[in-house]
Amino acid sequence: MNDKIQERQDKSKELIIEQLKKTSIVEYSCKKANIGRASYYRWRKEDKSFAEMADQAITEGSKLISDLAESQLISAIKDQNMTAIIFYLKAHHPAYRNRVELSTTEKPRDELTIEQQEVVKKALSMGNLIEGEENNDKSEQN
Numbered sequence: 001m002n003d004k005i006q007e008r009q010d011k012s013k014e015l016i017i018e019q020l021k022k023t024s025i026v027e028y029s030c031k032k033a034n035i036g037r038a039s040y041y042r043w044r045k046e047d048k049s050f051a052e053m054a055d056q057a058i059t060e061g062s063k064l065i066s067d068l069a070e071s072q073l074i075s076a077i078k079d080q081n082m083t084a085i086i087f088y089l090k091a092h093h094p095a096y097r098n099r100v101e102l103s104t105t106e107k108p109r110d111e112l113t114i115e116q117q118e119v120v121k122k123a124l125s126m127g128n129l130i131e132g133e134e135n136n137d138k139s140e141q142n
Contacts, residue, residue: 009043012033012034012035012039013043013047013050015032015033015035016029016030016033016035016040016054017050017053017054017057018057019032019033020054020057020058020060020061021057021060021061021064022061022064023061023065024057024058024059024060024061024062024064024065025061026040026058040054073087073088104116
């Protein structure tokens, strides 16, 4: 490959890596570096070192964006934004979570017994995650 072309390609790779560190978004980074996504993915395939650097930059960019989002969330909480408060509590405090948890002391098998299937079905029904027998009875009566 021509030295000038290689030099320009290396510069473009550096630009993409720097953008990925800021946003972690391939499409955006390619646009900022004025490079097509096809070139980016071809370079990843052909250049293992570039692929590793890109993966590391994407991880770094994702962490940066998460930090920014969390700082904005905290600011919203300080401003008494009720939606932000609820979101934070649901994500960080077990008492506010909307989750159904099933646990057992039995060792896993390939298939559940009929009794186990019924317990799972009942738990999902109670959590309104599937239409349960009670709901079926009511709909049949109407």
